Amino acid sequence: MPDLAVSHLTAHLTEYGEVNIPYWEVNTGQEGPTLLLTAAQHGCEVQGVEVMRRFVSIARQHLQKGRILGVPFANKPALWKRRHHISSGPERPYSDNDGHNMNLTWPGRADGNDTERLSYTIAEGLCEQASHNIDLHCWSKFTAATCLPREDRPRSMELAAISAMPFASPRPSSGGSETEPKTPCTIGALFNDSGRASLSFELSGQYVIVEREVRWGLRCVLNVARFLDMLPGEPEGTDEGPVWLNTATVIDVEAPCDGLFVEAELSTSDWVVEGQLLGHLIGDHDLSMTPVLAPISGRLSTYGCRRADCDVSLAAMHPYASEGDSLATVAAPCVE
DSSP, X not given: OOEEEEEEEEEEETTTEEEEEEEEEEEOSSSSOEEEEEEOSSTTOOHHHHHHHHHHHHHHHHOOSSEEEEESOSOHHHHHHTSSSTTOOTTXXXXXXXXXXXXXSBTOOTTSOHHHHHHHHHHHHTGGGOSEEXXXXXXXXXXXXXXXXXXXXXXXXXXXXXXXXXXXXXXXXXXXXXXXXXXXXXXXXXXXXXXXXXXEEEEEOSSSOOHHHHHHHHHHHHHHHHHTTSSSSOOOOTTSOOEETTTSEEEEEEOSSSEEEEEOSOXXXXXXXXXXXXXXXXXXXXXXXXXXXXXXXXXXEEESOOOTTTTTOTGGGXXXXXXXXXXXXXXXXXXX
């Protein structure tokens, strides 16, 4: 059975002093890839932590070559604050970060702000040893689980193809070369632009842990490890997805009138058929009921009434829709 250890890196922060960053290591002692997993770069994106815990438990039993490095709490101060960034406050937009969006700070700086120092500690301590990276994130509950490969990096696209996530949304070049990242950058770019491979994915829902989402994330990570021959067996669920958003037919469903949107018994990533009831609007003018129907058959890539900053503001999540507000997005996979 491979060895399992919990070790620590120590970040030296200006506000928080010495912060220990725990990580799991599963080591076979056999030559092979070194797969680094990172989660909770943003303190409210916690579902990846449970994904990683389950994966490490499986890897401890079955890892057949190489090693796993798993950092479940990459940004402990943001976790303690229960917010996106160290700098986040109540209803402060995600993009308003004062340079503290950890995923834009790699490889960090030893003399930088506290977020850059966290990135630097992990980059120096673990990233330099790793051949592959999976970066686990979560976005708001209104957007479906999606992997985010780099469209100009074939190895990243390969990982997305076998991920079996509900959706894949390829990302453009970050401006780096194949061997030299343009820094500061994301941890994905740090790997993808230095001759290595990274896949990032987003699960649906922040501040919460949802069993269905955790299972999707776990399947993705297991599939990558199987693809790299680190675990026995073949990738599972690849016949189910992903729906590639860059080639899919995508239709946004807008509110036809003002009213309170009452969802049907659906969730993001569910398959719907054309004409299926997505919910209804209760008009505040005449109390009329207006059904909202799926315009095409496909997967729900978004679902629910929401507005900008719905990841930080309760008002932005309110189910009262103004005419034209987005209520859902249906994506039909491209049929070749």
